[in-house]
Amino acid sequence: MNINTAISELLRTILDKEWHAAYEMHNRFRLSALEIYEAIAVLQQLGIVERQGTNVRLSERLEERHLSIMNRLSKTYRPPQLEVYIPKPLTTRNNQVS
Amino acid sequence: MTRYLTDPVEPSFHYRAESISLTSSNVDPDTVEQIFLDKHMTIAAAHISADALNDMFQLYDAQPWVKQLHEELTELWSICSSRPQQILVRDLIKEFCMFDAELEATACKKFNQQIHAWELKPNTTWIVAVANSNEVDGSTAGLQKLKNKVFPYESWHSRFISNIPSAGGVIKNGDHIVLFDDFIGTGKKMLRKIGWLSDILKERGIEEFSISCACFSGMEFGIRHLAEQSNVPVFSSILLKRGISERYTGDELTSALAHMKELEDQLAPAYKGKKLTDYTLGYEKSESLYCAINDNCPNNVFPILWWAIRKNNIPFKTLLQRAG
Numbered sequence: 001m002n003i004n005t006a007i008s009e010l011l012r013t014i015l016d017k018e019w020h021a022a023y024e025m026h027n028r029f030r031l032s033a034l035e036i037y038e039a040i041a042v043l044q045q046l047g048i049v050e051r052q053g054t055n056v057r058l059s060e061r062l063e064e065r066h067l068s069i070m071n072r073l074s075k076t077y078r079p080p081q082l083e084v085y086i087p088k089p090l091t092t093r094n095n096q097v098s
Numbered sequence: 099m100t101r102y103l104t105d106p107v108e109p110s111f112h113y114r115a116e117s118i119s120l121t122s123s124n125v126d127p128d129t130v131e132q133i134f135l136d137k138h139m140t141i142a143a144a145h146i147s148a149d150a151l152n153d154m155f156q157l158y159d160a161q162p163w164v165k166q167l168h169e170e171l172t173e174l175w176s177i178c179s180s181r182p183q184q185i186l187v188r189d190l191i192k193e194f195c196m197f198d199a200e201l202e203a204t205a206c207k208k209f210n211q212q213i214h215a216w217e218l219k220p221n222t223t224w225i226v227a228v229a230n231s232n233e234v235d236g237s238t239a240g241l242q243k244l245k246n247k248v249f250p251y252e253s254w255h256s257r258f259i260s261n262i263p264s265a266g267g268v269i270k271n272g273d274h275i276v277l278f279d280d281f282i283g284t285g286k287k288m289l290r291k292i293g294w295l296s297d298i299l300k301e302r303g304i305e306e307f308s309i310s311c312a313c314f315s316g317m318e319f320g321i322r323h324l325a326e327q328s329n330v331p332v333f334s335s336i337l338l339k340r341g342i343s344e345r346y347t348g349d350e351l352t353s354a355l356a357h358m359k360e361l362e363d364q365l366a367p368a369y370k371g372k373k374l375t376d377y378t379l380g381y382e383k384s385e386s387l388y389c390a391i392n393d394n395c396p397n398n399v400f401p402i403l404w405w406a407i408r409k410n411n412i413p414f415k416t417l418l419q420r421a422g
Contacts, residue, residue: 022151029142030145033151033158034154037158053152053155054155
């Protein structure tokens with residue numbers, strides 16, 4: 001499970017201050033139910049989001065420390081699952097890019 | 099073509115293969131990359147329905163222990179061929195009693211209180227696990243947990259015996275025996291154990307003894323049956339109702355039983371020499387929704403939660419595991 005990605009995608013989605021269905025996160029980003037659930041739980045515990053059933057939105061009572069945490073959590077990380085994969089260089093003779 | 103990647107488990111539903119292993123150094127990078135991209139190179143979760151996601155959220159809220167069984171849960175959902183089946187499984191898991199450390203601490207405390215309520219004294223009482231001499235089971239494990247929970251434990255700990263044959267050798271006339279099992283399902287096993295211990299004692303000429311039965315958790319109907327048939331006091335910290343028959347009524351009951359039957363039809367009719375028909379709705383139709391955490395699943399539980407093979411011998415990653 002890669003909760004870092006789930007948190008950053010969730011934060012980006014709910015910045016519009018509207019309610020969002022957890023299913024939207026699954027549909028758009030193909031995050032698993034558990035990743036979404038855990039991401040919401042972490043943000044809820046920090047007081048950053050409000051959850052009702054499977055809906056979530058940005059808390060209406062955000063303070064500076066919340067914004068600071070959100071800023072930190074919004075950074076993305078390379079998922080550990082991808083560590084075994086070394087991508088092909090973009091500039092090679094084969095794909096005619098020099 | 100040489101296969102460089104591990105074959106994924108047959109994806110009966112949709113969970114992603116998260117582990118990738120390259121097994122050869124003599125690998126054509128393009129081939130590997132293509133296979134990666136085609137089959138493995140994804141961190142994306144497979145698509146599920148909004149209903150299924152909603153179910154998962156409800157279960158994570160109600161039963162936090164299922165969070166670490168995400169794949170098993172997904173397989174269980176995939177075995178359901180209709181939405182009502184999924185709803186039934188979801189509702190049953192929500193009602194499930196997972197005997198965790200907190201419940202265990204409470205059960206041990208209540209056991210101690212019950213020993214004192216029965217006014218038993220350590221010099222004349224034996225607390226005996228219902229295990230045979232050569233097996234390890236839940237009763238022995240449970241007794242170990244109780245060893246320092248019956249006060250004053252310095253007087254009591256030496257009165258715990260791990261199996262019936264050993265108890266048969268030390269009990270004297272006038273002693274009281276508390277037969278202990280961690281879980282009582284139908285109550286029939288405990289009845290057999292009472293009979294067995296009584297026979298051993300009678301063979302030794304011990305005629306004056308009294309018996310009580312105790313467990314951490316038990317099915318209400320099983321405890322009742324045991325008390326009626328044996329005429330001995332029975333104590334259980336947790337009393338459980340049948341998962342379907344004692345929760346649903348009328349049409350809901352009929353359809354819930356039908357859905358469970360349909361689900362069981364997805365399982366292999368035989369497994370490790372056992373017939374599924376003997377365990378339909380759990381052993382003797384117990385319909386139990388109970389397991390101790392990190393422990394062997396009782397056969398009284400609905401087989402859909404532990405019968406590890408599907409029709410046509412397809413392995414089934416079950417929510418709970420049962421050995422034996």
